[in-house]
Amino acid sequence: MYTTINEDGVLNNYATEPQVYYAEYPAIWEQRKYVLQSMFATLIVTALVLVAFSVS
Numbered sequence: 001m002y003t004t005i006n007e008d009g010v011l012n013n014y015a016t017e018p019q020v021y022y023a024e025y026p027a028i029w030e031q032r033k034y035v036l037q038s039m040f041a042t043l044i045v046t047a048l049v050l051v052a053f054s055v056s
Helices: 030-054
Strands: 003-006 009-014
Touching: none
Parallel strands: none
Antiparallel strands: 003 009
8 A cells, every 4th residue: 555644744545556457349249148138128128117107
């Protein structure tokens, strides 16, 4: 941990920074999984909106 002291004697603690790395582009099977997840989420939200309109 990195610590500094100012002229009044107050300590300032700084956390250690994590090592930076670049994200990798998702594989084709991961992209398909994301599409299925988004379709399922869209279906759920649409169903909830329709139920809310039908109840009100």
